[in-house]
Every structure is written in structure tokens, then in C-alpha cells.
Amino acid sequence: MARIDLVELAHAYKPNPTSPTDYALRPMSMQWDDGGAYALLGPSGCGKTTLLNIISGLVRPSHGRVLFDGKDVTSLPPEARNIAQVFQFPVIYDTMTVFDNLAFPLRNRRWKSADINHRVEQVAELLDLGSALKQRASGLSADAKQKISLGRGLVRPDVAAVLFDEPLTVIDPHLKWLLRRKLKEIHRELKLSLIYVTHDQVEALTFADKVVVMTQGEVVQAGTAQQLFEAPEHTFVGYFIGNPGMNLLPCAINGEVATLEGASIPLSGTARAALKGTSGNAKLGIRPEFVECTFEAGADTAAATLLSVRNLGTHCLAEFRLGNHTIAGKLRRLHAEPGEQVWLRLPPERTLYYVNDRRVA
Amino acid sequence: MMSKFFTRPVLAIYLLLSLLPIYWMLNMSLKTNEEIVGALTMWPANLTFDNFKTIFTDASWYDGYINSIIYVLINMVLSVAVALPAAYAFSRYSFLGDKHLFFWLLTNRMTPPAVFLLPFFQLYSTVGLMDTHLAVALAHMVFNVPLAVWILEGFMSGIPKEIDETAYIDGYSFPKFFVKIFLLMIKSGIGVTAFFCFMFSWVELLLARTLTSVSAKPISATMTRTVSAAGMDWGVLAAAGVLTIVPGALVIWFVRHYIAKGFAMGRV
């Protein structure tokens, strides 16, 4: 159990980083509560594994500090930080039994054998490995092996945080949800801080209380699933979260309206104020779920042509052509044929505006 | 990992001891015979290149090198050329007797060369190939081809079959696909194979000596005749030895990136 503070943390491979691209992890600060479940979400190469390794101590950051419960651990090696790490593929000691695998960290700390037995059995019970204790670890399935990897971390009573680096990568799809459920169970029971790195938004959103979205070494937003969905602070978050992601269309701001391919979208009061004086590089963002489709022109609609529509049972997934851009829409029902002319309404309260990729309104 | 404090000295000592005999030979090659038998010194007092000059100017010496290089190159080319289609077959197809055939190939690598001594002598005499470069090249193929097939098969198995199928769909004929696409993909495998063929052919001498007498005599045979009326010609012998290391050192320098990769293909 530990509160984790990241203070002005950054990591660059070169000694004197000048531009943002020199950083593997751009300067960031964050505070994570004791006992929370957090996900680091982003595509490959976004820096999430680097951040995880900095927290675990496998990488020493070039700038900034890491604090556990207020104590500066930046220069401490992993073994002194009371963390556990589970990797992308199961890391077990092939020659040992499951029992010996779980007992290994305790034996290294010279625990008494009776205490070791007790603790190992406890953890094995928690992970449903009780019946496999006497078996050789190398003969088990991938998900059991990952549980052993996790178990070796949990077996130390003073472990403060468990860090996961895409741990479900090698697990069979139909076993993934079982393992996810087990992780949530463990989180509830042991109340540890869990940090989970993944590129799968479903995994992140279901697992974590708060998700930290990263791209190209930068933390772009940290929030709950609801916040990320309804108010993405960065165009990347809008695009990455949601299926399909947010529609992002370049627009021009003209006082009270945003002009989009000849159509004028009225700006709400707050939007108008926030966008006053901006010029260039503005983008309009709206999630497909909030796009409305009508068959007559209105004051705040834009003319578009329906390109395709697919009925997926619970909703329809439609693609519209608006000028030179394509807009996706997720609608309850749509009775129209491809090629038909329709009018799209973008509700101001759901329409977000980004300048230089950052949310302004 | 292991602390550098311990490992670097150990490695340094090992390298030092390992290179010492080679250095000693280099040392001797730069001295005159008088100096060699006179006193034992760690470096030449009177540096001389005469020994090397002798080798480069005396045909009976440098012919030995040329002969060796010729048969090694012939062997390399033939071994790789013959092994490529076979390795492809083992990698992509299963067929009647394939496991037994592979095993038989490996047994050839494992036969003591001494066993082949007499039969080779008679065989190559009969077909009139005695004392030719081709004879040595062919004889060395007995143990190089199995190794080549083994290594190439390992690399080829790393290329997914889908690539072959895509090429056929695109209209490539098998030979065209093999030469234009496949070979390029296993470039490093061919490099590693060529290196090993070179290595084993260059160093093997029992068969090379047996099958040659005059025209294709390898450098190893030449090196045994350094005793003259004036006594053992140590300087020239040492120089000859130093020169035999040079091709090997060059080859290994050129393929150094592939060595670790080649050994680590999971098969060897």
C-alpha cells in the first residue's frame, strides 16, 4: 500500500535533451492514491513501459523524482522498493516446482520454513494454485504461469504496489477475462496499488479506476473512463478511446460560429469565449454517439451524404461525407440509403473544440 | 548481471593467454633464425621482414596458399549451391524418408576423416582427380554439405510459408521466386553458412594432404618441409603460420555481426 508521487519526472536517453522528441518520457507530475488501480494506456512506443520501469526502479529517470509514501525512492533499486512486477510473458523458474517458485523471494530473505509454508499456501489459495503446488512450474499453461509470476510478487507481505506490463499478451482470449477478474478480486482483497500497462482500451477501462493515456512520451490525460469518454483533453484521447473514436474535423473560428465545410456550427457561450482570438489549427471534435441525423435542413445543420450504414442490432454504424471529410455516426436507428442527402446536427453541448490538439472548449 | 569488477579481468586474462601463443609465433616470424635460436626475447631486437619476403617470392611457398584458397572457395560455392535446394526441401516439405535422410547427412559430418583416408585415395585415383583442387573441394563437401543443409534449414524455417504462397499467386515461377525473393530474405543465413564452410575447409588438413601431391598442394603440406641442410627454418615456418591465420581473421571480422545471430537461431 503506497501513495505514489511522480515529481517533475522525465526521461531522456541523451544527456542534454532540447526538443520534445529527445525524451522517451516528457516531463510530467502525478499523484496516485494509496490502493488505487491505475492503467497506463497508449499505443506501442508511447513511453508507458518506460514510465512503469521508472516506477519499479528498473530504469533510473534522467530528471525528476519518484516518491513512495513521501519517501524519495528515485535512486533505490527495485528490490528495495517493495514492488512486484509482472511481465508480458510468464517469468518463472523452470526447474522449480510451483511451491518453490512462490517461496523463492521469501527464501532469499531468510524466512523460517514454517512461515514460508504458511504464506505460500495463503497466496496459492488466493490465486487458485493450491492444487498445483507440487507440480513443476514449467509444465503449466500460460495463464497459470502468469499467476505464479504474480504470486511471487504477492508473497511478500510488505509489497506496496504491483506493476503489470501487458500481462495478458500471451494468454488465450477466452482465459483473459478470467485472469482479469482474478486481478480485480485480488485488488479488492489485498488493497494494493496496481498499475497496469496496456494498449487495449477495453482492458484499461474495465480494470482501472483511473486511466492515464499516453502518446509519444507524453501523458495527455489522466481520468476515469467517464471523463476520458466525455471530455477528452487531447485529440489523441478522443481518437484512441471509443470504438470508433471521436470524429475530428478541421474548422475555422469566425466569431460566433465555427465554419466547417461551408456549414456554420453555432458555438455555445462558453465555447465562444474560450475560442475568442484563436486563429488557425482548430479542430472540432464530436463522438459518433452524439451525432444526430435529420432529413431536413435546419439552422444548425450541415449537409452531408450518407456513404454507408451497417445495422449492428443495438445500433447503426454510419459513415457520412461532409465536404472532404468523413464523419462516423453511431445512431439508434437510421432509415436511409447510401447516397442519400442528409443533414447532420452537432449538439453544441457535446461538441468540443481543440486548438493545437489541446481542448479549449 | 555479473559485476564488471570481476568479469573484465577474467576475460582480459583469458584473452591474453589465448593470444599469447599466436603472438609468440608473430614474434618469431619477425626475427632471423640466428636471433631465434640465440636468445629468448619478447620482441625482435632486429626486426626483419625477410621471412615474409621469402614466402611472397618463393613460388613453392605462396603456391601453397593459393591452392588452399582455391579449393576452399570451390568448396564454399559448391556446398552452399547444393545445400540450398535441399534445405528448402527439408524446410517446406515432408516426404518419404525425410527424417532418415537428414540423419544420414549428419552422420557424414560425424565420420572420422581418418576412416576416409585410404578409400578416398583409391577413389580419387581411379577417377583421375588425384592432386586437383576439385578433389579436395569434393572431399570436404562430405562434412560441409550436411552442416550447410542443417544451418540453412534453420534459417529457412524462420521464413513463413505465406511468403512463398504469395509469390506463387503473384505469378512467380519457383526458380524466379527462389532466386529473386527467398535468397535475399535468408541473406544472413547464407553468410553464416559460407563462414562455417570456409572455416571447416580451411582448417582441415588430413584429407587435403592425402589427395594432393604437387599441383594442388595446400600450405599445410608445404609447411612440413622447412627442414633444410642448415637446420630448421623457424623464421619462415613462423611467418607461414602467421599468414595462415590472416584469411580466417579477415573472414571472421566480416561476418562478426552474423556470428552471434547465427549461433542463436535456436538450432545451434
Add this chain to the structure above:
Amino acid sequence: MKTYNNRAWFLILPVIACVAFSAILPLMTIVNYSVQDILSPTQHVFVGTEWFKLVMRDSELHGALYRQMLFSLSVLAIEIPLGILIALTMPAQGWRASLALVLIALPLLIPWNVVGTIWQIFGRSDIGLLGYAVNEMGFAYNYTGDSLDAWLTVLVMDVWHWTPLVVLLCYAGLRAIPDAYYQAARIDGASRWAVFRFIQLPKLRNVLMIAVLLRFMDSFMIYTEPFVLTGGGPGNATTFLSQYLTQKAVGQFDLGPAAAFSLIYFLIILLFCFVLYNWMQRVGTGDKK
């Protein structure tokens, strides 16, 4: 998955032709000689298994076999642990790794007779550094006259020559271990020895088996290096199996017994080869995950 196609044999024909020419024909000759007494080029008498029995009873053969086994086992006992140790000390990447690889591998690329010559010179007390130094230290070292000295020199020469092969194999094996294992071991608080015993050694198992089998077989067939260094002497102190065979075949021209022994020699190695092959098959399929 491989497709079944017997036409693959066409791709194998070149290999079969070349190897068969150089392997099967001679083998047939050997089998022929092993069961005949060749009194003159035109007079052959079939003698069945007589040569085999003769060879098996030959005390010289027993001696050579004993010395060969002793040599091969000693060589393994030194080269395998030493090879592992050196592989552990080598840098993992960068120009230092390339340089170390090249320097380590150098002895492997020296023609075998030159290897013998190098040590022949090196061990002499008049012109060789080793011979001179050892004698200066007080030991009466003479590899041409003293059997033990000859043995030790041949042993050291082989270790010098072939340990690099073990090093290269183990080095490759070590590079194949993902970093995550070392990271997990750090987090588990494992000692350096524990990392070696529980992570590195098990993961080197396959590579080591190949190294052991290759070294055993190659040392079993060794000829040139000891021949150049000691000529098999003093006496027959360092005469191993290949030299024994060559003596019989070429030296004494006892074709019959030589051929019979050749077959026996070949069959011994074949047995080891069979073990090696089956092991590698198991390794190959087992690791394909």
C-alpha cells in the same frame, strides 16, 4: 505445416549425388576390405569376421581406445565449465562485444597443423616461451621425452583450440535469455549464484548439450593437432584412435584390419550421433512455442 510432396526428392538430388560419391563409395570399399584378406591385387580371400575379431583383441587398440576416452573426458571436463565461465564474462553488445568475439574465435580459424606447429614451438624450452618459462620455474618440462608432459601439452593445446567454440555457443545461448528474467530475479532478491543456477544454467541446457556432444565427437576423431605436436609419442603415449587407424592403414598397410577397425570406429561415433540427433529433434520441437 509442411506439405507432403515426394517431388521434394528432386531438390535433394544434388546433395545426394555429391555426398554419396564421397561417402557411400568409400564406405563400400571399406566394407569390402574388412571382410577380405588381400594377398595381392588379384588375390582376394573372403575371411568373414576374422579381421573384426583380430582387431577387437588387439591390445594396441585397447590402449589407444583407453587413451582416447581419457583424453575426450578430460577435454570435456575442462572446456565446458571454462567455456561457460568465459561466456558469462563477455560483454553483451557494442563494439566491445564484436571485438571480444573476434579475438575469442581466432584459435578456431587456424589450420589444424598450424595449431600443432604453434604449440610445438611454444612448448620447446629453447625457442618457446612456455617451455622456457616452465623450466625456469623449476619444473623439468619436456613434452617430447616425458609422457605426462606430452599429455598435459596436448590437453592444454586442445583447450586453447576448442574452448572458443563452447564460448561462442554459450554466448549465443545467453543472449537469447530475455531481460525480463534478470529483472524479475532482481525484484525477487536473488543472489548472483541463484541467477546463474536457476535462470542461466537451465536456459543454457540445450546449447550445452550440443556443445558436449560436438566436443566429445570431435575430440574422439582428433588427428592432426596431436600428430604434429607429439607424433603420438613419446612412444605411443599420445596416440589416440585416429592415429592408430592411420598407422594401421597407411603405415603398416594392413588393409583388412584397418578397414575392420574403421567400421567399428565409425559405428561408435554413429551411436553418439544418433543420441545427438534425437536430442536436437526434441530440442527443436520442444522449443517451437
